[in-house]
Amino acid sequence: MEYRVLGKTGLRVSSIGMGGIPLQRVSEEEAERIVNLALDQGINFFDSARGYTDSEAKFGLVFRHRRNEAIIATKSMERTREGILQEVEDSLKALQVDYIDLYQLHNVKSLAILEQVLGPEGALRGLQEAKAQGKIRYIGITGHVAEVLEKAITLGEFETVQFPFNAVELGPTEKIIPLAQAHDVGMIVMKPVAGGAIPDKNLALRFLMDYPVASIIPGMDSEDQVLENAAIGRHFVPLNEEETKRLQESIKELGNTFCRRCEYCMPCPQGINIPMVFLLDGYWQRYGLKDWAQERYLAMKVLADECIECGTCASRCPYGLEIPRLIAQVHRRLGRN
Ligand code: SF4
Ligand code: SF4
Known part of the structure; x- marks a missing residue:
């Protein structure tokens, strides 16, 4: 397995890590087999979240026995000092460990939220306290909005940054990656196969490994997937000309139906959170997390059926998505009516 340094943490993480979302849909026994196999295959970086229902607890079934072999990352949506201190305790309990390597502020999606977490009673303060107490070792941030992450990287408060990056979402190459490199902030890549939209996973992962990111964390819900992904991390070969062409062709086919979350x-x-509608639909269609995605969709403040087809959004989308038509389809799938 190829290991890379995770920025200023100095941790040596496997270039292919494991994202924890899919563990939610396998049994405890299957989860144990998958995580054990990942460790046996040299994968040492694991990323979960408080928000991924029982994902932390399933990881915990293995980590309680093999703590020293794993570099454990998790994250919380709590924005206050008090709230996140409780979340750290809950994570420790679920993961069955007495420290967590990396605790991240999950999905910080606006500058206003960033300001809140940085405030005197904000979540960053809580994580700094947990760090001083030895409960966590490093602090990171995750999100989808470039402007927020770019600002966060320059603050010097975060040791890692996690963002979506794949052959169809190349935004991070513009600023996030060079900035993080300049500030020695460790880079963790989520959504490496665009939520399952890129058909050839091997090409998608190798494409990303050519960038100076530390760990790429596809989700894995079977032992076959672990073997397949670990092999890519073990024998990294950059894409040749023919493979690059093949990858580009497959992306072209995604064409104007795939949302890149550029906002x-x-x-x-009408207040519809359009990228969120597409994101949840991706989970519904490609990750097999139907109940999970539907529950979150139905909890949105405004559902897609509130669309009045004004067309403003479609005229702004640089990828030519026919948004009103596409979100109406999503509503038919997820809207329960
Ligand atoms: S067309 Fe787009 S901008 Fe207009 S209401 Fe529908 S989703 Fe909103
Ligand atoms: S502009 Fe298009 S690609 Fe960007 S978030 Fe909106 S729908 Fe998605």
Whole structure:
């Protein structure tokens, strides 16, 4: 397995790590087999979240026995000092460990939220306290909005940054990656196969490994997937010309139906969170997390059936998505009516 240094943490993480979302849909026994096999195959970086229901607890079934072999990352959506201190305790209990290597502020999606977490009673303060107490070792941030992550990287408060990056979402190459490199902030890549939209996983992962990111964390829900992904991390070969062409062709086919979460279409006058609608639909269609995605969709403040087809969003989308038509389809799938 190829190991890379995770920025200023100095941790040596496997270039292919494991994302924890899919563990939610396998049994405890299957989860144990998958995580044990990943460790046996040299994967040492694991990323979970408080928000991934029983994912931390399933990881914990293995980590309680093999703590020293794993570099454990998790994250919380709590934004206050008090709230996140409780979340750290809950994570420690679920993961069955007495320290967590990396605790991240999960999905910080606006500058206002960033300001809140940095405030005197904000979540960053809580994580700093947990760090001083030895409960966590390093602090990171995750999100999808470039402007927020770029600002966070320059603050010097975060040792890692986690962002979506794949052959169809190349935004991070513009600023996030060079900035993180310049500030020695360790880079963790989520959504490496665009939520399952890129058909050839091997090409998708090797494409990313050519960038100076530390760990790429595809989700894995079977032992076959672990073997397949670990092999890519073990024998990294950059894409040749023919493979690059093949990858580009497959992306072209995604064409104007795949949302890259750039948010240029926002705001919607009806208050519909358009990228979130597409994100949840991706989980529904490609990750097999149907109940999970539907529950979150139905909990959104405004559902896609509030669309009045004004067309403002579609005229702003640089990828030509016919947003009103596409979100109406999503509503038919997830809207329960
Ligand atoms: S077309 Fe629908 S989703 Fe798009 S901006 Fe108008 S109301 Fe919002
Ligand atoms: S502008 Fe298009 S690609 Fe960007 S978030 Fe909106 S729908 Fe997705």
